[in-house]
Amino acid sequence: MVYPFATRVQSITSSAVRDLLRIIQSRDVISFAGGLPDEGLFPVQELELAYQKVFLSGGKSLQYGPTEGDSELRLLISERLKEKGIAASHENILVTTGSQQAIDLVAKVFLSPGDTVLVEDPAYLAALQAFNIYEANIIAVQSDADGMIPEDLEEKIVTHRPKFIYVIPTFSNPQGKVWSKKRREALLNLAVKHNVLIVEDDPYSDLRFTDEAPIPLAAIDTLGKHVLYTSTFSKTVAPGVRIGWLTGPTEVIRMSALAKQSSDLHTSTIDQRAMCYFLQDFPMQQHLYRLREQYKQRLDVMQAYLKKSDPNLFQWVEPKGGMFLWVSINREIDTADLLKVAVEEGVAFVPGAPFFASQPQTNTLRLNYTHASPEVIEMGMCRLMAALDKVLASRVHD
């Protein structure tokens, strides 16, 4: 039987890269591919205690719950947001099954086939997929190290009348880039001027290596009308609990909640209640300090390997936080080919091409430095260099 799939999914067949990366999960390969935090740094004991507390209140926490989320958890999230300068009432917070669901819901409530979304280039792969599945017209805005170029952004807003502009302004995925304050303000000013929504995806800002935190767009948007903000506990606590949130204008949150109702009714009440107990007792600042220290050390190990190689071979901007190092190789090389050799050598990464909404730069790759220990990172980088040597040497012989 031929299954009559909807047009929206006919373009989302699994990629060769994804299939390759799935295969290596079962093999002895050091992976810099996934966006995984280190499970060795998860607050396992504290979470265990929090889950124990859930069951003390009997069956109530195991019952169906409101689509919007546990009211106490929404309050706790709203307090955390206030510390970041974001004035979100708990009633304007929608608890989601990870921030990936927040992205999907925003796409679901805004995107009709052919509607435009403006994105950075490169941009977060799974967001591009979520927009693609709603048959959006994805347009890349020219960017430099400080963020989107305002002139190009305005031109594209006027030309394409986008439904929204999707950005990760703080330690982006895949580039690890942080937008300057000036560019943040320019983006918001243009959004206000042209009445366009911004979707600010902010999963990484707590993993900063600098003293000062960059100001979220949602905190600059004092009108509270132009920014939808999403974040998650996946990078700071643990991804397995699948708790993220979406906040923004009341009308949009209400509509997103209606869409969530038919998507999954609500997020696990057990996980939500556990997260409440966890947040009440947990010394989060201390924990974040430890994560930052550990992840910065790993980044340094990774960068040291790049620095000691041929100075003209690699190009990268040192990330000031987050989980990714984005590297360009100054040679004519397709990193999808490099990946095949790398996997043979026992190391994996994600080639850069799929992250691009416009013409892909095939000489780029994304390296995750938060999952492996410093020792394993060293070993993995050694294997990666060996793979690159092999590929470049074979080119010479071609």
Place this chain on the structure above:
Amino acid sequence: MVYPFATRVQSITSSAVRDLLRIIQSRDVISFAGGLPDEGLFPVQELELAYQKVFLSGGKSLQYGPTEGDSELRLLISERLKEKGIAASHENILVTTGSQQAIDLVAKVFLSPGDTVLVEDPAYLAALQAFNIYEANIIAVQSDADGMIPEDLEEKIVTHRPKFIYVIPTFSNPQGKVWSKKRREALLNLAVKHNVLIVEDDPYSDLRFTDEAPIPLAAIDTLGKHVLYTSTFSKTVAPGVRIGWLTGPTEVIRMSALAKQSSDLHTSTIDQRAMCYFLQDFPMQQHLYRLREQYKQRLDVMQAYLKKSDPNLFQWVEPKGGMFLWVSINREIDTADLLKVAVEEGVAFVPGAPFFASQPQTNTLRLNYTHASPEVIEMGMCRLMAALDKVLASRVHD
């Protein structure tokens, strides 16, 4: 700012009934409205123990996991399905965030705007909403107490070429109806003859009050090509864990997994691991026996109230399982009006109209008998009768 929502969500504004039901949650109202199991019957201690075990393995269970679901859980689900006569390999099982997500994913991968879905009439409200959000053309098939009428079904298949036929053949929501074996076979034969998919939603079959279990459509479909089957632990274990599943043809499950990836990456790994430990040790059959006994007793209390009233006032078919009693009032009455008076009297239910895909029968209502205790059910039915008396009396005086 006017938010430019997609056409798909412009019809899903919250209903007056839903708003009313939300308000009463905070008041002293006995609710027969929700589809809630009794939290007093949840296996709290056993779940607590299962969650404890999750943390023994350290951070691993708190990490990102595969979109398809925990491999051990998929095996356990596949074993449970075998007991029901459904030969589903664990590789063809997709773990979902409740079976509501399975319904949403099926709609997401199959429905382009204007595509037809055939449904029973009345049908499960949140499934209708999920199909509506993908702008489906929902067509009701004529049904009687045994299921869809094959002649009308075939005519509508030929006329509308539906993407799928959505049914709850065992203890349906809202009617508590069970399809006869003959009608199940007729449905499957027509699906095979005309190459149409069936989506079998089966959340209630374990809550049966009869000795024999009705055979699932997925068990009759020995070719394994025409039935997508979804179920959940929400009614038998606890809804708060949000674990459901979808099984069916490999190609469809693979596509649904790709769609799930951009919807929420995966379902909580903590809840999935806990459910594995839970299922390994839990005497499920004994637990189901207790649930059936308890819920049947409550249904009897509810029916007794209807039976002792004017024999011409109410009409209903006694459910053989599930969670709902579907009642028609033999008077010219709109149960949406009755609800307002009932809430004043301190009892709530869901009016029947929103469940209809065709012309609604406004004299119908759905009563849930699984959430409240027998004593509370008696009190609630007493209030409901008082409300009905008031409404009918006011008619006489009009």
